[in-house]
Amino acid sequence: xxxxxxxxxxxxxRRRRVPYLLMAPGLIWLFLFYxxxxxxxxxxxxQEGSLERGYTFTGxxxxxxxxxxxxxxxxxxxxxxxxxxxxxxxLVAYPLAYAIAFHTSRWKTLFLLLIxxxxxxxxxxRTLAWRVxxxxxxxxxxxxxxxxxxxxxxxxxxxxxxxxxxxxxxYLAFIxxxxxxxxxxxxxxxxxxxxxxxxxxxxxxxxxxxxxxMPGIISGTLLTFIPAAGDYVNVExxxxxxxxxxxxxxxxxxxxxxxxxxxxAISFTLMAIIVTMVIIYVRRVGTEELLT
Amino acid sequence: MKARVFYRTLLGFGIAYLxxxxxxxxxxxxxxxxxxxxxxxxxxxxxxxxxxxxITGLSxxxxxxxxxxxxxxxxxxxxxxxxxxxxxxxxxxxxxxTNLMLFLPMASPEVVTGSALLTLFIVAQVxxxxxxxxxAHILFNLSYTxxxxxxxxxGFDRHLEEAAMDLYxxxxxxxxxxxxxxxxxxxxxxxxxxxxxxxxxxVITNFNSGSLQTFPIFVYGATKRGVPPQVNVxxxxxxxxxxxxxxxxxxxxxxxxxxxx
Numbered sequence: 001x002x003x004x005x006x007x008x009x010x011x012x013x014r015r016r017r018v019p020y021l022l023m024a025p026g027l028i029w030l031f032l033f034y035x036x037x038x039x040x041x042x043x044x045x046x047q048e049g050s051l052e053r054g055y056t057f058t059g060x061x062x063x064x065x066x067x068x069x070x071x072x073x074x075x076x077x078x079x080x081x082x083x084x085x086x087x088x089x090x091l092v093a094y095p096l097a098y099a100i101a102f103h104t105s106r107w108k109t110l111f112l113l114l115i116x117x118x119x120x121x122x123x124x125x126r127t128l129a130w131r132v133x134x135x136x137x138x139x140x141x142x143x144x145x146x147x148x149x150x151x152x153x154x155x156x157x158x159x160x161x162x163x164x165x166x167x168x169x170x171y172l173a174f175i176x177x178x179x180x181x182x183x184x185x186x187x188x189x190x191x192x193x194x195x196x197x198x199x200x201x202x203x204x205x206x207x208x209x210x211x212x213x214m215p216g217i218i219s220g221t222l223l224t225f226i227p228a229a230g231d232y233v234n235v236e237x238x239x240x241x242x243x244x245x246x247x248x249x250x251x252x253x254x255x256x257x258x259x260x261x262x263x264x265a266i267s268f269t270l271m272a273i274i275v276t277m278v279i280i281y282v283r284r285v286g287t288e289e290l291l292t
Numbered sequence: 293m294k295a296r297v298f299y300r301t302l303l304g305f306g307i308a309y310l311x312x313x314x315x316x317x318x319x320x321x322x323x324x325x326x327x328x329x330x331x332x333x334x335x336x337x338x339x340x341x342x343x344x345x346x347i348t349g350l351s352x353x354x355x356x357x358x359x360x361x362x363x364x365x366x367x368x369x370x371x372x373x374x375x376x377x378x379x380x381x382x383x384x385x386x387x388x389x390t391n392l393m394l395f396l397p398m399a400s401p402e403v404v405t406g407s408a409l410l411t412l413f414i415v416a417q418v419x420x421x422x423x424x425x426x427x428a429h430i431l432f433n434l435s436y437t438x439x440x441x442x443x444x445x446x447g448f449d450r451h452l453e454e455a456a457m458d459l460y461x462x463x464x465x466x467x468x469x470x471x472x473x474x475x476x477x478x479x480x481x482x483x484x485x486x487x488x489x490x491x492x493x494x495v496i497t498n499f500n501s502g503s504l505q506t507f508p509i510f511v512y513g514a515t516k517r518g519v520p521p522q523v524n525v526x527x528x529x530x531x532x533x534x535x536x537x538x539x540x541x542x543x544x545x546x547x548x549x550x551x552x553x
Contacts, residue, residue, distance in 0.1 A: 019382035023390065026371035026434055033431040034397050037408035044411045096306045103299035111303060113538075118310045120534040121317055123492050124511045125527045128519060129313035132320065132331050172310065222399070230401020233494065237515060247403045247495075254407050254499065264411055271404045278399060 038271075045264035055260060063265035071249055071266060078245040078270070081160075082229035085167035086175075089224045090217065092168065093176040097216070098209075101183035112180065115173050127166055127237050134162050134238070158240045166234035171227060175220035182216030183209070218285055222278060229274055246270045314531070321524035328518030340521040344529070347522045353510035354526055356422070357491050360506065364429035365486035371430070372437025372486075373479055377471075379438070380445040394435045405432065406499035413500060420502030428500050429493065433486040440485055444478025477545055484541065488534060 045063055049055035067075070100111045118126065134140055134156040144150035156162050186209060194204035232247030246266060253263035320330055324337035345351040379390065397405060409428050413420055452474070456466040472479075494508035501509055507530075511523055 016384070019378035019384045022374040022378035026375045026438075027390065027393065029371060029431060029434060030393050030397070033409060033412075033427055034405070035393075037405075037412040040411040040415060041404075041408040044415075092306070095302055099299040099303050099306075103296065104303070109542075111307075113542075114307050115310065117535060117538075118314050120488065120538070121314050121531045122508060122511065122527050124494055124508050124515075125317045125524065126313045128511075128515065129316035129320075132316050133312060135331060137332065169309075169313070226399060226401055230403045230495075232403065233512075247401070250403045250407055251498070254410060260411065260414070263407065267404050267407045271400060274401060275399070 041264050041268050044260050045268050047261045047264075049261075051258050060261075063261045064269065066262060067266050067269045071246070074244055074246050074249050075269075075273075077235075077243055078229050078247070079273075081163060081167055081231075081243075081245060082225050084164050085171060085228045086221050086225045088164070088168045089172055089175045090221060093172060093179055093220065094217075097176050097179035097183055101180055101186075108184075112177075115176055119173055123170065124233065124237075127170065127234060130162065130166050130169065130238055131157060134165065157238065160239060160243045162238040163234050163243055166238045167228045167231060170234065171224040174223040174227075178220040178223065179213055179216035182213045186212050214285065218282065222281075226274055226278070230270060317524055317531075318528050321521055321528050323521055323524075325521065330519055330521050330524070340525050344522050344525045347520050349505055350510055350520070350522055350526065353505040353507050356505060357507040360422070360426055360429055361487045361490040364426055364433055364490045365483050368430045368433035368486050369437050369441075369479060369483045372434050372482060373441045373475070375434075375438045376441035376445055376478075380442055394438055397432060398435045402432075402493075402495035403499075406496035409496070410499045420500050421504045424500045424502070425497050425504060425506070428496050429490045432493070432496060433489055436489060437482040437486055440482035441475060441478045444475050444481070448474050477548075480541065484537065491530070 043057060044055070046057060046059050046061065047055040048058045048060045048062075096115070100108060100115075104111050132138065136155050136157060141150065141154075141156055144156075145152065145154065150156070156165075190208050190212075191204055194208050199207065229245075230247050232245055232251050235243055235245055235248055247270075250263055250267045250270070253259045253266065319333075321340055322336050322338065323330055323333060324335035324339075326334060375390070375394070378384075379387065406428070409424075409431075410420075413424055418424060453466050453470050456470045457463075461469065492508065494512060497506055497509060498512070505513075507526070511519065514520065514523060
C-alpha cells in the first residue's frame, strides 16, 4: 500500500519538475546572455579610468551626470524622433489596418502579405533606397518644390525630415499588424448593434471599434517607439550631424572612441528611460498581458 | 460604394508606399553606373547579375550570414519550442517571472542589448567573431520563437495527447507522434521568422562581430565608399528566395487546413 503511494508520489514529483526541465536550456541562455550582460553594463557604467590604464570599479556616477549635460541634445533627438515616428506611424497604419480588416473581404491574406513582404528586403538596403528617393534631383524633391512646400535651394536628404521618413517607413509594418489583429477580432454583431441603436458611424467607431482596437494600438506603438528611440542607422544614412541620437553616441563611444564607462552609462540610461515610459504608458492605457 | 473606392485607393497608396524602396533596390541592381555611387539612374545593364560574386568579401559575408541565420534559427527554435510547451501545458510557480524574462529582450532597444553583450564579452575576454555573433542571435531570436510557437499550441486539442497516453504511448512517443506533428506549423513559422531576423540584423551584430563580416555589416561598411550594385543583386536574390519560401509555406498550410476536417 505504502509502496504504491510512494510510486505515485514520485511520479507526481517528476511531473512537477517537467516544466522546469523543458525551460531550463532557454532560461539559462537568457540568464547568461541577457541578464548577466545587463548587470555587466551597469557595473561598467560605474567604472573609472582610461583604455591605456584600464578601468576599475569605483562606484562613480560621473558618467551619468554627463548624459544629462553633454548629451542632452542627443537624448532630446532620440525622444523627439521616436515620438514623431510613432504618432505619424499610427496615423498611417490605423487606416491601412482598418481598410484591410473591414474592406478587403476575401483578399485579406494577400494584403497582409503585401504589408510584410517589403520587410524581406534587407533593412539597410531599404533605408539606402530612401537616399535615392529623397535625393536632391529626385522626383519627391522636385514635386515639393513645384507645389511650393520646399524652397528652391531646399533639400530633404541629410535633414531631420529624412530621418523621420526613414523611421516611419521602417517600422510601419510593426504598427500595422497588431492593429489589424485586434480590429479583425471585433465581432461584426457589435457594430450592427451600435447601428441598430442609431449610433452614427462615427459614434460607433469611437465607442466600439476604437476601444476594442486599443491592445493593438498599444503593442504597435511600443513596437515602433522602442526600436526608434534606440535607432542610429537612419540618422547615419539619411540625416546629418545635428540630428544624432543616443544610439549614435553609444555606438561611437563603444566602437570608435572606446570610452566604456560613458558608453555604458548612456546605454543604461536609454534603457531606463524607455522602461519607465513603457510602464507609465501601459498603466495609463491599461492592458493585461502584452506578451500574448 | 463610395466607401469602397475610398478604401481601395487608400490601400493602393499604402502598398505603393511600402513597395517604393523595394522597387528602387531591385531597379538599381540593373543600373549601368560608371562611378562608385549607385544613387542615380544611368541606364540598364545585366552585367552585375552576370557576376554577382565579383566583389571581394561580399560572398564570404553572405555565406556567414546564411550559416549564422540557419544555426541561430535552429537552436533558438528548439529552445523556444520547449519553453512554449512548458508555458502552455503546465501550471507552475514562476510563470509570470518567465513571461517577464521573455518580454524584456523584446522590449530592449538593440543598441542596449548589443552593447550590454559587448561589456560581458570584454570582461570575459572572449574574442569577438563568429561565435559571439551566433550566441547573440540565438538570444534575440529566442523570445520571438516562444511567442510564435505558443500561439500555435494554445489553440489545439489536448484530448489527442490524452488518447495516445491511454493507448499506452509513453511521454516521448506521444510527443513525437502526436504533439510535434500538430505544432509543426508553428515551429516552422518560428524557424522562418528567426532566420529572417538573424539574417537582417545589423545593430547587435555590429557590437559583437569584431572583424567578422556579415551581409548587413558589409553593406554598412560599403555606404562610406559607395555601395556596389552587386549588393542590390544579392539583396534582390535574398528577397525573392524569402518571398518564395513564405509563399510555399502558406500554400502548404492552406492545403492542410482544408484537408483537416
